[in-house]
Amino acid sequence: MSTGTGPETDQLPGDAPSVTTALPELVAPTTSYAVALPALDALTAAGVVHERDIRPRRRLRWWQLLPIVLMATLGSLMFAFPLAFGSDRASPMIGMLGLLLTAAGVGWGAMAARRVGYKWPGVPRRGAGQRAGWKAILLYTLLACAAVALAVWRVVQLRG
Structure with a gap:
């Protein structure tokens, strides 16, 4: 078991039960490092937030x-x-x-x-x-x- 923030890829199939087999509803996509958050690809596909949308528009107040x-x-x-x-x-x-x-x-x-x-x-x-x-x-x-x-x-x- 590693202490890094990324997913563990060095486990062999017969070593120990992994999180993905024990709790299938909490499985995060492989592109995300957080368990509770969906992958960024899924968010951008749904059109949620882009970096340029966060920046305020240039307009006269x-x-x-x-x-x-x-x-x-x-x-x-x-x-x-x-x-x-x-x-x-x-x-x-x-x-x-x-x-x-x-x-x-x-x-x-x-x-x-x-x-x-x-x-x-x-x-x-x-x-x-x-x-x-x-x-x-x-x-x-x-x-x-x-x-x-x-x-x-x-x-x-x-x-x-």
Whole structure:
């Protein structure tokens, strides 16, 4: 009899009664070292637990999103209300400051989402080793430039 943790394989058939003949309901599969636990192959076949399932998913939590959303909301309100209701001399400045805060909130949110693993269509994931498609980059650049141009044009219209 050995004192190791593994199953005993050096017993000859006629030496002594083994555990497998005395207690057949407690027999563990030969791939497992524990008597009470089933083999790992049986667990993975049933789809129980994988190592990557134990690790938490990478996602943004509410406390990480809260400052981003608050800054973008404050900026959009600063941009919208002076443009809609204000006619004094400070309205264009407050509108541009709101536009700046909104753009900063959007950029902050996009970088946070990219860091957790989300991606824009046409742009590969971080660390994938692939280059982004030039059509997608051109489209995103044109959309951002158009949005900024329309916002600046609206703020300039307040002066006239």
